[in-house]
Amino acid sequence: MWLTTSFMSISFTDVFYAGFGTGAASLATVAGAGYLGYRQLSIPPEQVHGAALSKLRKHEDVKALLGASVVSGSLRAYALRNG
Numbered sequence: 001m002w003l004t005t006s007f008m009s010i011s012f013t014d015v016f017y018a019g020f021g022t023g024a025a026s027l028a029t030v031a032g033a034g035y036l037g038y039r040q041l042s043i044p045p046e047q048v049h050g051a052a053l054s055k056l057r058k059h060e061d062v063k064a065l066l067g068a069s070v071v072s073g074s075l076r077a078y079a080l081r082n083g
Contacts, residue, residue, distance in 0.1 A: 045078050 004010045049072070056062050057070050 048077070 004015060005012070052072065053072055062070065
């Protein structure tokens, strides 16, 4: 530290603030990248359920068997599995 204070005119507090700021910025960057990666790799089941219902409503055979109005119930029974 003697070299930084005597030759570069940087005080101990300046070194501390620079290190703390760099660490905080690095933490925010890594946490943000991790969150974005998680959001890109996970599939929300609500969107899959909605897409499946929209395909069922458009299919002619389903309309013939179940009628014109295919409505989702309030029970959401699904299980998350790897694969």
